Amino acid sequence: MSPIIENTDVVVVGGGPGGSTVATLLAKRGHRVVLLEKETFPRYQIGESLLPSTVHGIGRLLGVTEELERAAFTVKRGGSFRWGTNPVPWNFLFAIAPELSGPTSHAYQVERMKFDEILLRNAARHGVDVRENSPVTGVVDDEERVRGVRYTDPDGVEREVRAAFVVDASGNRSRVHQHVGGERVYSEFFRNIALFGYFEGGKRLPAPDSGNILCAAFDEGWIWYIPLSDTLTSVGAVISREHAARLQGDQEQALLGFVDRCAIVKDFLSDATRVTEGVYGELRTRKDYSYTNSTFHRPGMALVGDAACFIDPVFSTGVHLATYAGLLAARSINSVLAGDVAEERAFGEFEGRYRREYRVFYEFLSAFYDMQSNEESYFWKARKVTNFATTDLEAFVSLVGGVHSGENALAAFRDSSGALADAVERTGDMQTPSGERMHHLFGTPVVREVMQEMNNIQVRGVQGAAARELPLLDGGLVPAPDGLSWLEPAARVEEA
Numbered sequence: 001m002s003p004i005i006e007n008t009d010v011v012v013v014g015g016g017p018g019g020s021t022v023a024t025l026l027a028k029r030g031h032r033v034v035l036l037e038k039e040t041f042p043r044y045q046i047g048e049s050l051l052p053s054t055v056h057g058i059g060r061l062l063g064v065t066e067e068l069e070r071a072a073f074t075v076k077r078g079g080s081f082r083w084g085t086n087p088v089p090w091n092f093l094f095a096i097a098p099e100l101s102g103p104t105s106h107a108y109q110v111e112r113m114k115f116d117e118i119l120l121r122n123a124a125r126h127g128v129d130v131r132e133n134s135p136v137t138g139v140v141d142d143e144e145r146v147r148g149v150r151y152t153d154p155d156g157v158e159r160e161v162r163a164a165f166v167v168d169a170s171g172n173r174s175r176v177h178q179h180v181g182g183e184r185v186y187s188e189f190f191r192n193i194a195l196f197g198y199f200e201g202g203k204r205l206p207a208p209d210s211g212n213i214l215c216a217a218f219d220e221g222w223i224w225y226i227p228l229s230d231t232l233t234s235v236g237a238v239i240s241r242e243h244a245a246r247l248q249g250d251q252e253q254a255l256l257g258f259v260d261r262c263a264i265v266k267d268f269l270s271d272a273t274r275v276t277e278g279v280y281g282e283l284r285t286r287k288d289y290s291y292t293n294s295t296f297h298r299p300g301m302a303l304v305g306d307a308a309c310f311i312d313p314v315f316s317t318g319v320h321l322a323t324y325a326g327l328l329a330a331r332s333i334n335s336v337l338a339g340d341v342a343e344e345r346a347f348g349e350f351e352g353r354y355r356r357e358y359r360v361f362y363e364f365l366s367a368f369y370d371m372q373s374n375e376e377s378y379f380w381k382a383r384k385v386t387n388f389a390t391t392d393l394e395a396f397v398s399l400v401g402g403v404h405s406g407e408n409a410l411a412a413f414r415d416s417s418g419a420l421a422d423a424v425e426r427t428g429d430m431q432t433p434s435g436e437r438m439h440h441l442f443g444t445p446v447v448r449e450v451m452q453e454m455n456n457i458q459v460r461g462v463q464g465a466a467a468r469e470l471p472l473l474d475g476g477l478v479p480a481p482d483g484l485s486w487l488e489p490a491a492r493v494e495e496a
């Protein structure tokens, strides 16, 4: 029997943060959007530590900031790292810019079941036709372009939705991305495996850093320690894939064994008990999560979030990349559907900006791994950065490696023009030699690049229509005043 066919403007596959973001920002421009989600929410997902640009930039564009505040997630002021040469954890803080004022200098640690459901229900409130328990089983296409998807509805009936665009935001394990063409290229550098579970009653860092993510290196890898509530902690070990065999047996013994070899986490968990029931009772593993697709779009289809790429858990970049890509895809589709920009140009901008963000984070995270010098350990020796030519990057690595704890503000932005070096406050701790090195650190291109676009998103979220932005890419487009589509730079100047 042929499937029941319907028509809409855009189909989004997957209701994670990437899918909810793109769907909501399309619906805000009045388009008909069908979002197909395999599971029924709330559903479990890993990736609990967020960055401020997601909470304050994307969150405001989506209209969920207040709801996120009410959800009372753990406030994350930054990251604390037992990493590099110093045995004392040092802090990476989301400091504040004067014009952004205090409320945006933090992110959240979230139970993804709650966070993702807030974003998905918000999409529905904005008019997105959200259909759960509706797995996509195939893509409808021809030589020219993608024209829709096939899915199974909750009653088991095969259906087809035709649309001008399909956005695949179906995450890491789905195969829908294959229809965009190209191949998935796995990173040799981040070829790791993660084993994770949940604990009740773990210790906290002293205030005001008690909500920070703690990342602690040990000989065979590193451990994340994420305070999800006053008592619940997400704990995961990231180890080399060569050790995969050790996870074949008793996973609890394996995880506790890693904890045992990581002094600070061992101490923090000394009075804690592992959760063994409910959704947090399971120990889970993830591998092969670090990759990028060789193309992110084809006519009629785009990849967003883990469907396109992911790097590594170490700096909490996954949800940022997914929601950022959702914003970029929405801008491109809104522009094309309005007839303002040709499809190829709009998606060239999408892919160019997305790849740029991926690349700078890839370099930043590689450099970050490099800071953990332990020549005795196979894991860390294999992750020495050897192929970075820029001396600035090397300078960055050694500078951050030497930073000791203390209240060093790593991200204090005065404006979105990239003048970051001048934005670090040289008061208090910043007048120490390490403070001076931190100041110098902000002059390095890699850090400036990492921060610049996140800062743009945050400024836009907080201040509404942003000050005129320059093209990020050579000859590229600029965001419209409301941030939801692209304009040619000349058109934006005329409007201003």
Ligand code: FAD
Pocket: 013, 014, 015, 016, 017, 018, 019, 036, 037, 038, 039, 043, 045, 046, 047, 048, 049, 050, 051, 134, 135, 136, 137, 169, 170, 171, 172, 173, 174, 176, 194, 236, 286, 289, 304, 305, 306, 307, 310, 312, 313, 315, 316, 317, 318, 319, 320, 322
């Ligand atoms: P997802 O959140 O995976 O959502 C995809 C959705 O698509 C799911 O709901 C799924 O059910 C649905 N779906 C799948 N197939 C289909 C189908 N055929 N039809 C319909 N629906 C479908 N990121 C962070 O920001 N912070 C962290 O601390 C962090 N830690 C991590 C730790 C580990 C070990 C790993 C592996 C990743 C971590 N990440 C982290 C990354 C983070 O998990 C992802 O980047 C993020 O969830 C991507 O969001 P998404 O919307 O692209 O996909």
